[in-house]
Amino acid sequence: MTPILKTVAILALAAGLAATPAAGEPVLVYSVGGKFDGSFNEAAFRGAERFAADTGEPYRDFEIARDADSLQALRGFAARGAEPVVAIGFNQAAAVAAAAKDYPQTNFSIIDMVVEAPNVRSVVFREHEGSYIAGLLAAMASKTGTIGFVGGMDIPIIRRFLCGYRQGAASVSPDIRVLFNMTGDTPAAFADPARGAELARGQIKRGADVIIQAAGGTGIGVLQAVADAGVLGIGTDSNQNGLHPGHILTSIRKRVDVAVYRNFADTQAGTWSAGLEVLGLAEGGMDWVIDDNNRALVTAQMEAAAGEAAARIADGTITVHDAVSDGECPL
């Protein structure tokens, strides 16, 4: 370890110490999508910003360009005494596992994946619980009996979201028809609003009158098409109700920001602990938003039904099937 530490230290000196994070400074390493991806990474960024605003403490962040950068970044930060080192995204799991072994005194955290090590906190979300509520609300709001789903890249996390959505819709009416499309097979599928709009228009033509987007940047096009056609959309990841007021039924949020904030705040308070943290509806890791922009769209009946479903998911009387666990959706 020492030769590496030495080289890193020399490197730090060569580069000028100004850029070096102070010991104990929290850091955030974003996933490949980049800091301003309009969803996942950006939510993490917002959590860190909120921490900085609340406490006045600085933090540092880093965007990796490819997975191979991750290990270097994590180790680089750990070598300079950063605490905690929070990695966003499942693709950094292998790097976190390796870095955590090399720097056992540093606290690491990974979002969206489980890494088992004595100095790693793993935070995973039950996205399917959030999308269950979305499906339930969509089915209740639909007049045609057909609702839609536009996903980004066809990967397990999006399938899990879809499966929860279908279960939620089916809980309202077994006859509900759920149209679903994935945008593509490359990461570009999360950044293609034109195709998102096209897929949404196709679903609207086939009768869908409520469409959820689970497609990052592509979803902006979905919601635009929905608003243009005068039907309803559902936002995800952040509060998108204000994008097209009166046309967004609700937004399902995955609170990556909360996870990041808690990591930073716990470290500052000295209460940080390693282990697995599973955040669903009950833990506030997933939620749905009602504000002035969508107040008129959500009836009291819908709100009560969603609230009841959330409560029953929280106490375990409803279990939402997780499509990632076995690759199947029971519908």
Added chain:
Amino acid sequence: MTAGQLPRWVDYGLMPALNVAAAFLVSGLVVLLIGENPVEAVKVLVWGSLGWNEGIGFTLFYATNFIFTGLAVAIAFHAGLFNIGGEGQAYLGGLGVALACLALDRYVPWWVTLPFAVAGAAAFGAAWAFIPAILQAKRGSHVVITTIMFNFIAASLMVYLLVNLLSKRGSMQPETRTFESGGRLPLLQDVLPGTNFGSAPVNFSFLLALAACLLVWVIVWRTRLGYEIRTFGANPVAAVYAGISPLRITVVTMLMSGGLAGMMAINEIMGSQHRLLIEFVSGYGFVGIAVALMGRAHPVGIVFAAILFGMLYQGGAELAFEMPAITRDMIVVIQGLVILFAGALEHMFRPALLRIFGVLAARPAPAA
């Protein structure tokens, strides 16, 4: 390419160096524009990529990928074919490597798995280039169009296979199980005594890449097939007149090209990741085009160009890390400038150099 009028060292050494210098000069202006010190930035970039063991290791690791994809593009160049499907061919090559490793890793040591993995990588990569090749040779569908379209088909096929068939259940990441020791190449520092690359993933495949360079050189310049490839590339009509089959040359060259691109997966999958995962190619296939252009489609040039791009990748990551004002998008700008000057503006300095060396050569008696 119209070499010949210029001395070889100018064509292969001075001109690329001038191009890179021009690219760095313009990059320096961009760095200056965002309010950072360009000299400092160059220092971090060079130090980060060549100044310490682990940095060198990462540079060579990236260079290994670029050597394979660069050679793939270069060999097709010699036949006048523009294979821009390295991305998809490498992706499929990964499948070949993974299948070999998954089948054998629990039973045999790595050096037994390796030949099967190499065969798998080359065969799958070549197979992916075969259809565009045959379409070009028989139907005249241009490989530039078909190979790039095959990149998308490869992406869809691999996502389908990884999400539905090959991935472990319960994982968010579409990936196969991790290979056991029989499916892992040793690190370069364990093969070459006396070297130390820290925790960098540079591995045995670097030696394979150098061997591939030698092999390509022998095939292109020392065999009858290579002569036919170069003849066909220089003048397809004359080649036909000389009895060379366009069908055969097109298909064989594209198979070799695809096979070389597929070999990139040995480095990534068997050498570093130890599992097949989506999007592992992440642009190496495309950068291979720039590497081949810059290396003048010659193996030696490609090794140097690959190391330069390895430096840009590794040093660029260091730069983004050390100077937060220089984001990773800035690094892409710098890489783009190098590609622009070395690839697209390849001949920018040629007229001036021709004039200079024309004057110099005119004084002594012109040789040959």
